[in-house]
Amino acid sequence: MRRIAICLATAVTMVTATACASQLPENPVPRTQPAAQAKFAVTEVTNKLVHGWDVGFLPGGKLLVTQRPGKLALVSGTTVTTPAADFSDVFVRGESGLMGLVIKPDFEKSREFITCQARKEGTQAVDIRLVTWKLSADERTATKVGDLLTGLPVNPSGRHGGCRPTIAADGALLVGTGDTARATYAQDRHNLGGKVLRIDVNTGKPLPDNPFISSADPKEQRIFSYGHRNVQGVAVRPGSGQVFTAEHGPDIDDELNPSVAGGNYGWDPSRGGTTPGGYDESVPMTDTTRFPDAVRALWTTGKMTEAIAGAAFLTGKNWGELEGRLAVVALKGQKLLLFSLDGAGQRVTEVTVPPEFTSYGRLRAARSGPDGALYVTTSNGTNDKLLRVTPA
Numbered sequence: 001m002r003r004i005a006i007c008l009a010t011a012v013t014m015v016t017a018t019a020c021a022s023q024l025p026e027n028p029v030p031r032t033q034p035a036a037q038a039k040f041a042v043t044e045v046t047n048k049l050v051h052g053w054d055v056g057f058l059p060g061g062k063l064l065v066t067q068r069p070g071k072l073a074l075v076s077g078t079t080v081t082t083p084a085a086d087f088s089d090v091f092v093r094g095e096s097g098l099m100g101l102v103i104k105p106d107f108e109k110s111r112e113f114i115t116c117q118a119r120k121e122g123t124q125a126v127d128i129r130l131v132t133w134k135l136s137a138d139e140r141t142a143t144k145v146g147d148l149l150t151g152l153p154v155n156p157s158g159r160h161g162g163c164r165p166t167i168a169a170d171g172a173l174l175v176g177t178g179d180t181a182r183a184t185y186a187q188d189r190h191n192l193g194g195k196v197l198r199i200d201v202n203t204g205k206p207l208p209d210n211p212f213i214s215s216a217d218p219k220e221q222r223i224f225s226y227g228h229r230n231v232q233g234v235a236v237r238p239g240s241g242q243v244f245t246a247e248h249g250p251d252i253d254d255e256l257n258p259s260v261a262g263g264n265y266g267w268d269p270s271r272g273g274t275t276p277g278g279y280d281e282s283v284p285m286t287d288t289t290r291f292p293d294a295v296r297a298l299w300t301t302g303k304m305t306e307a308i309a310g311a312a313f314l315t316g317k318n319w320g321e322l323e324g325r326l327a328v329v330a331l332k333g334q335k336l337l338l339f340s341l342d343g344a345g346q347r348v349t350e351v352t353v354p355p356e357f358t359s360y361g362r363l364r365a366a367r368s369g370p371d372g373a374l375y376v377t378t379s380n381g382t383n384d385k386l387l388r389v390t391p392a
Contacts, residue, residue, distance in 0.1 A: 040356045045075060045078060049065060049067055051384060054100045054310075054377075055101070055386070068097035068099065089119050095161050099117060110134070116163035124156075131148060132145040153192065154180060160229070164176040172201070174224065177195050177197065179193045187226065187227055189217075196228065206221035226263075233310045233328060237326075240345065253285035253300040256300075264294050265295050298346070306330035308333070310329050327339075331364060334360070336363060336366075337351055
């Protein structure tokens with residue numbers, strides 16, 4: 001077994017155990033199997049979205065959905081309205097635009113939510129940032145409250161923009177970011193790209209028990225883990241606080257990873273700076289030769305990619321034997337993968353592919369709702385759907 005360079009036993013409740021990464025398995029990858037029989041009922045809530053990127057749940061049962069071109073959708077039953085909001089500065093290109101969304105835990109009082117969005121000045125991409133918004137009482141408008149965190153890198157092509165925010169069990173805001181296809185960013189702890197960040201949901205400041213809080217650099221202080229390529233899913237396991245991330249590989253090895261405080265996940269397309277100006281995607285997704293202590297994946301796609309994206313645990317007694325499974329959707333693979341994990345979150349015991357999802361095209365978001373249903377969005381570019389998934 002290998003170990004991780006940083007072993008923290010802090011009060012951070014969402015790490016996978018609070019022990020060394022040496023407890024994590026050397027060899028993940030049980031083979032993916034088709035599901036034995038249909039286990040899901042899929043209802044099309046709406047088909048009026050355009051690249052639905054993320055889903056948030058409002059008190060009373062309505063849903064808020066971000067759409068990558070820079071538009072919100074408010075979903076009530078099967079009715080979709082568009083709250084007016086000024087997204088004129090959103091940079092929309094390639095994989096970037098209006099992306100991740102979280103509803104603030106105090107929404108009933110504050111009516112605030114947070115988006116992750118690429119920003120432009122004129123026609124030039126500036127950065128990716130977290131922005132706090134306030135939804136009006138009549139739900140017709142959303143007004144910008146302020147920037148929660150700025151300075152996440154952006155590529156003018158829009159490539160590898162990330163960007164998935166999720167509230168952890170302890171109330172921290174976790175944000176999975178992309179390396180923006182820049183060779184050195186993932187390993188650079190003075191850059192916010194290719195990371196999982198951990199910040200205060202109200203101030204954007206680093207939390208005092210973060211692994212690099214003693215650094216003089218505020219950017220490094222916000223980092224929970226690094227060495228990531230393009231984190232697209234962040235899921236918190238109910239009852240345990242464990243966190244798992246879904247990450248795009250190059251042409252191999254999409255990864256399901258356990259979240260470990262201070263962990264280096266081993267992506268380095270600069271080859272330690274020896275590839276001047278290059279972004280060498282032939283390197284391993286988790287380079288244990290260059291980084292012997294790199295955190296190894298719980299599961300990978302092996303010699304191909306699915307472009308896995310949103311991730312969420314099936315939550316609620318209504319799921320029966322499926323309760324606690326981790327659902328991860330795929331863009332390129334156009335499917336949903338269902339993972340069984342052991343109690344410690346250190347091993348994938350089974351992966352199945354339910355057949356009910358293979359006719360919807362590219363799948364982007366996966367979020368578990370307070371009603372016990374799983375909500376999934378498609379990302380095909382026209383007539384994109386919000387799907388409500390329940391046990392069959």
